[in-house]
Amino acid sequence: xxxxxxxxxxxxxxxxQTVETGEGTATVxxxxxxxxxxxxxxxxxxxxxxxxxxxxGRSLRTLKPGVVRAMSFDLxxxxxxxxxxxxxxxxxxxxxxxxxxxxxxxxxxEGRDGKLVATAxxxxxxxxxxx
Amino acid sequence: MKNAIRAEELLAAKPDGWMQxxxxxxxxxxxxxxxxxxxxGPQHRHGGGVVQGGVITQIADAAMxxxxxxxxxxxxxxxxxxxxxxxxxxxxxxxxxxxxxVVEIKQTLMFGExxxxxxxxxxxxxxxxxxxxxxxxxxxx
Numbered sequence: 001x002x003x004x005x006x007x008x009x010x011x012x013x014x015x016x017q018t019v020e021t022g023e024g025t026a027t028v029x030x031x032x033x034x035x036x037x038x039x040x041x042x043x044x045x046x047x048x049x050x051x052x053x054x055x056x057g058r059s060l061r062t063l064k065p066g067v068v069r070a071m072s073f074d075l076x077x078x079x080x081x082x083x084x085x086x087x088x089x090x091x092x093x094x095x096x097x098x099x100x101x102x103x104x105x106x107x108x109x110e111g112r113d114g115k116l117v118a119t120a121x122x123x124x125x126x127x128x129x130x131x
Numbered sequence: 132m133k134n135a136i137r138a139e140e141l142l143a144a145k146p147d148g149w150m151q152x153x154x155x156x157x158x159x160x161x162x163x164x165x166x167x168x169x170x171x172g173p174q175h176r177h178g179g180g181v182v183q184g185g186v187i188t189q190i191a192d193a194a195m196x197x198x199x200x201x202x203x204x205x206x207x208x209x210x211x212x213x214x215x216x217x218x219x220x221x222x223x224x225x226x227x228x229x230x231x232x233v234v235e236i237k238q239t240l241m242f243g244e245x246x247x248x249x250x251x252x253x254x255x256x257x258x259x260x261x262x263x264x265x266x267x268x269x270x271x272x
Binding site for chain 2: 074076078080081096097099104106116119121123
């Protein structure tokens, strides 16, 4: 019930793909394109934020008891290295704390050859299934 | 760059200044990782009866800054320019540990993370910070 069945419109538009899930973890990839570039020619930070937020949101959908609804209410990123359009970015997210009403997650975004592009943390307001 | 001597110096140092005020001490230090502890008591609690968030933030910030310092050359230290924390579980008493580690050191910015744990190793808070390298002792009178 809580597992995501079809990707959202935003996921489809950005080409986000879940490549792996575990208990409280998810890996999501995004193939960046020229359309995602900022003025400096690097991948726009907002695109990386979306990827990280999506991966963290995906990771909490693997929790048991399941998450019926989830909304990000806090999102923070550190941009560590720049990414170039064309690079595939891989966001590995995990649940740090799973509460009844809130879930705390973190995430690493890596580019080519595992280069650390960003780290993120996100907090979600959730509704969970009854045990 | 590993500064093993600095890690040893941190472990050997007597708590003074804010550490003395809070009752915090350094219990583990190695290049890239520093642990700070304090025994939570009534002096650390706010009106709600739990340890005040600033106290937790303080040891987390210090654990992150010191872990970064163990990878800096002599004569350089760092200052926090940005910090974020999630408070996950309240603490009333007992030993609190802040485990700081280095995420990455870039040319002009350094990134740290810290887990704050209670005496049962349950996660109390999770912090991340960005620090700027500065000459050691800057700001001293």
